[in-house]
Amino acid sequence: MEYIINQFVNGICQGFIYALMAVGYSVIVGVVGFVTFTHGEVIVFGAFASFYIFLLCGNNLLLGVIGSFAASWLIGIFVYKICYERFFHAPRHIALICTIGVSMLLKNIAQIIFGPNKKPMLNIIKNKIYSFGIVEISKVQIVIILTVIILSALLFIIFMKTRWGISLRAVSQDKTAAAMMGINVKQTAMIGNCMGSGLAGVAGLLIAINYQTVYATMGSNLSIKAFAAAVLGGLTSVPLAALGGILIGIIENMGITFTSASLRDIFTFVFLIIILIFKPQGFSKKKGVRP
Amino acid sequence: MLKVENLTVNYGYINALNNVNFEVNKGEIITLIGGNGAGKTTTLMSISNLVAKESGRLTFKGADITNLPPHKLVKMGLSHVPEGRKIFPALTVYENLIAGSLGNTDLKKPQINELVQKMYQLFPRLKERCDQGGGTLSGGEQQMLAIARGLMMDPDIIMLDEPSLGLAPIIVEEIFELILKIRDEGKTVLLIEQNASMALSIADRGYVLETGRVVLEGTGKELLNNSDVQKAYLGD
Ligand SMILES: Nc1ncnc2c1ncn2[C@@H]1O[C@H](COP(=O)(O)OP(=O)(O)O)[C@@H](O)[C@H]1O
Ligand SMILES: [Mg+2]
Numbered sequence: 001m002e003y004i005i006n007q008f009v010n011g012i013c014q015g016f017i018y019a020l021m022a023v024g025y026s027v028i029v030g031v032v033g034f035v036t037f038t039h040g041e042v043i044v045f046g047a048f049a050s051f052y053i054f055l056l057c058g059n060n061l062l063l064g065v066i067g068s069f070a071a072s073w074l075i076g077i078f079v080y081k082i083c084y085e086r087f088f089h090a091p092r093h094i095a096l097i098c099t100i101g102v103s104m105l106l107k108n109i110a111q112i113i114f115g116p117n118k119k120p121m122l123n124i125i126k127n128k129i130y131s132f133g134i135v136e137i138s139k140v141q142i143v144i145i146l147t148v149i150i151l152s153a154l155l156f157i158i159f160m161k162t163r164w165g166i167s168l169r170a171v172s173q174d175k176t177a178a179a180m181m182g183i184n185v186k187q188t189a190m191i192g193n194c195m196g197s198g199l200a201g202v203a204g205l206l207i208a209i210n211y212q213t214v215y216a217t218m219g220s221n222l223s224i225k226a227f228a229a230a231v232l233g234g235l236t237s238v239p240l241a242a243l244g245g246i247l248i249g250i251i252e253n254m255g256i257t258f259t260s261a262s263l264r265d266i267f268t269f270v271f272l273i274i275i276l277i278f279k280p281q282g283f284s285k286k287k288g289v290r291p
Numbered sequence: 292m293l294k295v296e297n298l299t300v301n302y303g304y305i306n307a308l309n310n311v312n313f314e315v316n317k318g319e320i321i322t323l324i325g326g327n328g329a330g331k332t333t334t335l336m337s338i339s340n341l342v343a344k345e346s347g348r349l350t351f352k353g354a355d356i357t358n359l360p361p362h363k364l365v366k367m368g369l370s371h372v373p374e375g376r377k378i379f380p381a382l383t384v385y386e387n388l389i390a391g392s393l394g395n396t397d398l399k400k401p402q403i404n405e406l407v408q409k410m411y412q413l414f415p416r417l418k419e420r421c422d423q424g425g426g427t428l429s430g431g432e433q434q435m436l437a438i439a440r441g442l443m444m445d446p447d448i449i450m451l452d453e454p455s456l457g458l459a460p461i462i463v464e465e466i467f468e469l470i471l472k473i474r475d476e477g478k479t480v481l482l483i484e485q486n487a488s489m490a491l492s493i494a495d496r497g498y499v500l501e502t503g504r505v506v507l508e509g510t511g512k513e514l515l516n517n518s519d520v521q522k523a524y525l526g527d
Contacts, residue, residue, distance in 0.1 A: 163393060170379050170390045177377035180339060182365025182394015182444055 002134045007257040008250065013141040015249020016148040017206045021222060022229030022241035023152060024199035030172045030236040031192025033088075034095040038079050039200055039226050040219025041106035046072040046201020047208040047218070048114050051121060059124040065147065065202050072201025075106070076194035084193065085186060088175065110216040118215040121208045144206045151199060152242065158195075159238075168192050172236070200226070221265050228272035234282025247271070292317045292479055293338070293369075293448055298347030300330075300337050300503075307333040309503040311347075315448065320470065320480040322490040322511070324524060325500035331483045332374050334500070335450050339364060339371045352447070365394035370446035374453050374483075376437040380426025384417050387425045387436055391443030398445060410439040413469065431462035438469065448479040455486045467493055487524035491515045499524075 025039055049071030050064035057063055083098040128139040159165040170178040171188045179185050207222065208214040229248050233240025248268055255267040275282070293315040300308040308330045315321045325331050336342045338349060339361050349357045351369060359367075379387050388410055392403045411418035414435045420428060428436060434454050441449050451470070455463040467489055474480050484490035491497050491511045499507035499520060507520065514520050 163389060166382065166386050166390050167393050169382060169386075170393070173379045173381055174377055176341060177373060177379065178390075179341060179361040180365075180371045180373055180377070181390050181440070182362045183390070184360075184362045 004254075004257055005134060006136050007253045009135060009137055009141065011250035011253030012246060013137075013144055013249070014210065014253060015246035016145045017203050017210060017245075018222075018225050018229055018249050019242040019245030020148045020151065020203040020206065021200050021226035022245040023155065023238050024196040024203065025226045025230040026196075026233060026236055026238045026241040027155070027199065028193050028196035029230065030238070031168050031196070032080070032084055032189050033172070033175070034084055034092065034099070035235065036079070036083070037096070037099045037223065038075075038083070038103045038106060040221075040223030041103050041110065042072045042075050042079070042197045042200045042219075043204035043207070043222050043226075044110050044216060044219040045075050045106070045204070046198075047204030047214045048110070048216075049201065050205040051119065051208065051214050054122045054124050059122075061124060061143065061147075064124070064205055068201040068205040069198040070201075072197045072199075072204070073194045075201075076197030077190065078102075079197070080190045080193045084189065088186075088189075107217065107219065110219075114216045116216060118213045121212045121214050123212065124209060140209060144210060147202065147206060151202060155195070155199070155238070164191075168195075221268075224265075224272075225268050228268050228275075231272060231275050232282055234284040237282065237284035240282065240284050292352060293481065294350040295334070295338065296348045296350075298334070298337060298349070299345040300333050300342060300347075301345050302342075307503055308337070311500070311503070311505055313498050313505060313508070315479060315481050317447075317479055318474070318477070319495045320474050320482060320493055322482040322484055322494035322497040323500055324484050324487040324490055324497060324514075326485065326524070328502075329500040330503040331485075331500055332452055333503075335371055335373075335452050335481075335483060338369070338450065362394055365444050365446075366396065368445075368447035370441040370444050370449045372437050372441040372449065372451045372454070374456065376430075376433045378425040378428070378433045378436055378440075380424060382425050383422050384425060384428070384436055385421045387440050388417075388443050391440035392445075395444040402445075403443075406443055406445060410442065413442075413472065414439050431458050431465070434458060434462075434466060435469070438466070438473075442473065442478070446478065448481060449473065450481040450483070452483045453485060454482075455484060455489065463489060487520065488515070491520075 021043060028036055046068035050068045053064050053067040079102055082102055083095050087095040125140045125143055129136050159168060167183045167188050170183060171185055175185050225248055229244030230241040232244030248271055251271055252264055252267045256264050295311060295313050298308055298311040311334060323331055333342060337344050340359060341361060351367060356364060379390060382390060388407050392398050416432055417436055417439055425436060454466050470480055471493055482490055491514050494511040496510050497514045498505050
């Protein structure tokens, strides 16, 4: 019983990381308007950025977070310039295919730069376990959950309470109308893409300290989890994507508790397929439409 | 203030505008009337540089704006209220207004707040609904919001694309009264309409557009009394 409860806690913690990836994904799809396949690689570059920062500067989580965010922001600019900028008026599959190509490119660049082997992530947080009755939670897990909550809150404030947020939401709802308002649509879409990428990069850092390893090809599975979580919210609803991420974390960990750890990734696919069969448009209601 | 010379626009093989010329002077209400598909919306879209021009030259306040991107045009003082209103449905009424001010980066916070209050005065119904989602408004309210949003960039000229489209006559009348009020506050208005009688009755001058060509021009009164216009657009 204790084992099950603790697996549940692990699931929530991992779910928070998936949630951050999925939130980043939804921000990208929402603001830019295209589905992307580069998310996994963006996550990997974020993870490696923090790996080298910890290696060079020691245990400084804040610096790691900023570094991951910045590195993935830059990758976001690269992806935007190649895959999106000139294709807003082209058929949607052009940008989509382009992101598949860039994803392969980035994956191979990552293997060239970082090598093909798994690297152990430095232990930047002392591993301390807190017990509440039979529930145990580690310091790492608390740090992970808090990081996700703080970043999500910041994102919420930026989106809902600032003029920047209004222009991001305006661009996500109607690019032509946003252009007529004098909003620089391309620049705003790029910032949205970079913000979503930055969040994914921090999620990469978190997954690396959670598993204590980092490697160049870890992106593929993660991007599918981010995608599956975002599907719950129709790819554009940020809160539902976060919920989807947490659900996937829990389902995955409960699943391996009763089966085997080698089946971990199967549960995500089952989740994705079930949603796509029964509710392919996701659960988000179109907001603000007259009933 | 705004001058359109030899404007030609094609959509692929379809010719939408052919050598269109017209001019809007400061403080005027100018109307462009014409039936469905005459090229009215295309005219505004190419002024805002949202569709590609085949040829033509646009000048605004003496400067060549033929190839300026929309966000620069807004900064120069040109506002475009699109056909079909294009309210941001998931932004509140207040946020829609703020969105209208984003393009004019010269505006500072106090000026923006002042403009919002001014819009609430001009459109009291928007004030009542300020926290409501833009998409939940009625058609007439959405049109008012679209116009208010267009005024939030504090433009010199405001271009309105068929503001009467799909609205009840009583609301259309309200909107036309507002257009007069907006002119009286010092704005220049370029009004695109299918509702020719209403548009001509408030316009200083008008142009008649037919299949992408300007076929007639004159003062509002002249056009109202022109027998061709009466036959084609005024239903008698
Ligand atoms: N995006 C488009 N692609 C192809 N043809 C278009 C497009 N938009 C408008 N047209 C055509 O251009 C002509 C002018 O259209 P428009 O400017 O919308 O007229 P109006 O606003 O006067 O009704 C019409 O024949 C219309 O079918
Ligand atoms: Mg039209």
